[in-house]
Amino acid sequence: MSIAGKPILAGVVAGFSLLGLSIAQANTAPAMTDAEKEAAKQIYFERCAGCHGVLRKGATGKNLEPHWSKTDADGKKTEGGTLKLGTKRLENIIAYGTEGGMVNYDDILTKEEINLMARYIQNTPDVPPEFSLQDMKDSWKLIVPVDQRPKKQLNKINLKNVFAITLRDAGKLALVDGDTHKIWKILDTGYAVHISRLSASGRYVYTVGRDGLTTIIDMWYEEPTTVATVRLGSDARSVDTSKFKGYEDKYLIGGTYWPPQYSIMDGETLEPIKVVSTRGQTVDGEYHPEPRVASIVASHIKPEWVVNVKETGQIILVDYTDLKNLKTTTIESAKFLHDGGWDISKRYFMVAANASNKVAAVDTKTGKLAALVDTAKIPHPGRGANFIHPQFGPVWTTGHLGDDVVSLISTASDDPKFAKYKDHNWKVVQELKMPGAGNLFVKTHPKSKNLWADAPMNPEREVAESVYVYDLNDLSKAPKRLDVAKDSGLPESKAIRRATHPEYNEAGDEVWISLWGGKTDQSAIVIYDDKTLKLKKVITDPAIVTPTGKFNVFNTMHDVY
Template sequence: MKLKTLVGTFALAALPASMSFAWADAAPEMTDAERAQAKQIYFERCAGCHGVLRKGATGKNLEPHWTKTLQDGNKVEGGTLKLGTNRLERIIAYGTDGGMVNYDDILSEKEINLMARYIQQTPDAPPEFSLKDMRDSWKLIVPKDKRPTRQMNKINLQNVFAVTLRDAGKLALIDGDTHKIWKVLDTGYAVHISRLSASGRYVYTVGRDGLTTIIDMWFEEPTTVASVRLGSDARSVDVSKFKGYEDKYLIGGTYWPPQYSIMDGETLEPIKIVSTRGQTVDGEYHPEPRVASIVASMTKPEWVVNVKETGQILLVDYTDLKNLKTTTIESAKFLHDGGWDGSKRYFMVAANASNKVAAVDTKTGKLAALVDTAKIPHPGRGANFIHPQYGPVWATGHLGDAVVSLISTPSEEAKYAKYKGNNWKVVQELKMPGAGNLFVKTHPKSTHFWADAPMNPEREVAESVYVFDMGDLDKAPVQLNVAKDSGLPETTAVRRAVQPEYNLAGDEVWISLWGGKTDQSAIVIYDDKTLKLKKVITDPAVVTPTGKFNVFNTMHDVY
């Protein structure tokens, strides 16, 4: 067993506000070269959870007042608390039981020491990013009038998978019918999501480095037709989808600077930037309220914009960008990702460090519910199905607890009226072998419910997925060891099985086997009915695959 659970979350636990400390006078020395290297590693590996300014969200606060070594004599619960370099090295190497992954198989000992010293320094604040900066970065590679007027290839575009090749800074488009790689394209670093145009023609990507691209799949081979940079750290994009506005605009949200940007949906020409800095739901000013998930409403010409640190959910009306109208809904802090309920009326978003799920009623423009859940919900887009006992439910897994929570959701169908009393309650918790889940998934044509656990400290758990029988959810899930099933040689690094994704027909489930940078990775495909291995897609180009987005299922929010 790794030492992760021995290090535990207490290592960075909050201390009483009234307690005073005598801190070490200075952080450990670092050369300019070391600091530059550590800054890059922090951006790639740490900023997403802990924030650019290190104030914390999903991850703990890592400002120097927590990370520097306390001088001897400061007692916490009867013991001397010392963070500092040695303790931080152990936390980085072995992770925590709060959901932080172990980095001993990702970073070298030297890099771990480097990061332990770096997070004791005063945080570096990156530069702001203006509309002019955005316009200067914009590249219209293929103008609209130079693009095809019809599909020029014979690929079944609805069953194409857009697969993030994280550390390569690329996106693989894979033909779901033939299981062959169609094209690998350059994108931003570590594409977080791929979104589809209303027609299914364009793939929009956003990298963690803020670079957004449009890929046109009507060419004989997929072609990047435009790109723009939103800032220095980004996570989300979506198009306008309401009737009459299909693909007219694209919105992108950034972690840094904390703002969202609106662009032309077919060229990415920048139009508007809106800051999200302001007050939290607790009434305190926050300098880094990052934009997490964004989705396009089908009920109104609006986007649902979730602002992480403030706990504010914004309904942004895109009918008049010059006179922008925004509805601000208070929910809970540290909003992250989420998806639609089965009716597509309610957007369900995890306030993960608050251990809650917020439900937004896009019809009324109000908060429908705040649901208490187990520790650190992380749904991806979640999953919808009809529970045999509780009716319509939406599901989320958890980074910090060994369960999947099933939340009862409303329905206007008369046959589900008898379940109304359960609405907005966790009606069941499915037992997982450990914490560390990132994604859950099912399909309207399936009898199975899939969950991964890539952030778990135990190798066998992280390399497996777990499949529940929706006809008998009290049964233990079937464990599928994706790493072993891949047939690839065992490696030193953990090969994390991540993000189950269905194909168009709903009869296959694709799993990313996310290995180290220098290890061979793979996409492992299972037959959803039999749970038998069907195909392994592996190639030297398949480097650290993570998120996968089937075109049809992404367009129509099938999960």
């Protein structure tokens, strides 16, 4: 008996017998036509690979291999796999989600597509092709050379208050004038842009799509213009420029989920320069074939990038002063690294090791791990949020996909006025109650007295369509719920419109929320007055399709959150 040509383990057969399933059922992956596999492969890439991995070994999400086994430190062996769960149970999980943070797909996929995916993940995953430096060079397109670009800004837009908004399923980016609330330009980009980053001058917007396509958009033209593109691989998440004095925008680094590597390019042209693999040992000493680059940030105090490798739990500090003789520092933290942001001093980088239920604090001044902080389940901070707590001093904040709290972590400071809070450093000093799990982003602003939190991955419509606002002057109060879907004025939809990614404007007096509907349902950007929490503006247009992340130019340039 075999699964995809591999001998089946007796333990799996025994496990299936206990479930009342036949050995034939246990051993056989559901049959699929070539056309079904291709359709399922595309859905998996678009909806599943980010959390479960291209090879389905799991990270933020569970392992989805047909069969897996692991041995813990005490020698106890555990076995499982999608074949053991079977098609019907997998259909239910896909359709209705889980309490651990997986969203329900019954309003995103059809019943036929849910059945297709339940069968697909019981088959052995295909291994995608590698992507070399030469492949990158072959994909590189310099559309407008640097010397042919404008020498000064040709428009009258306040670029500092422009918002770069991902239109996920449309494969586009909307640039919106934050002063007038009008759409300035919608440009083609890679599929499902994960982040937008800004040049040191605020002139260029860099995007990276989940299909690996990276673009530079020049905002000095009368209308924003894409001036260069390059493909990093087949699945990507992160880019950032070199920010240290003397190296401003000299280089761009990009990290990929597949192949597991990071690439360095010219910062103004995207010409590929170097590719570095991240395959290797985990913090547990085991080899991993798919250690994905989850997030990258540029240090403010050194000519370095902080590169976070998801599956290995390794944080790599990459010195970009000499690319021919590349110097890196590898810091052990915890699996599985995901997203994060700077503390208020911009010395410490705080990154969620979300499946380990920890947050790692990296001291970029010393190049060492400052702390591993235990948190509630599956921290997912985005960039996090910084403010001065009246009792605990400087804190950095994260929400959670898998728990109904927002965690406040005390951070260290060189400022003598915060010395009295030292005993609290690197501890969760307070948990703010949320109405449920499923948070993706928290946000505040130095000029604000509010902390905003979303919950788009919660399976309950009322929760997922709302955001929650905490009063920083009195954190003992329950947060105020804002029904974003209702405030949008859009007609009711069968699909849940998920309210996500609060983002402040440059002045810190407005908060923009994405109302993320389905492909066929109208979506919107809903803007609130931060002081009064009153609705201020709704930006809706047929072109606003599945908006997700929004990045204000000024706040992104200066890491204001």
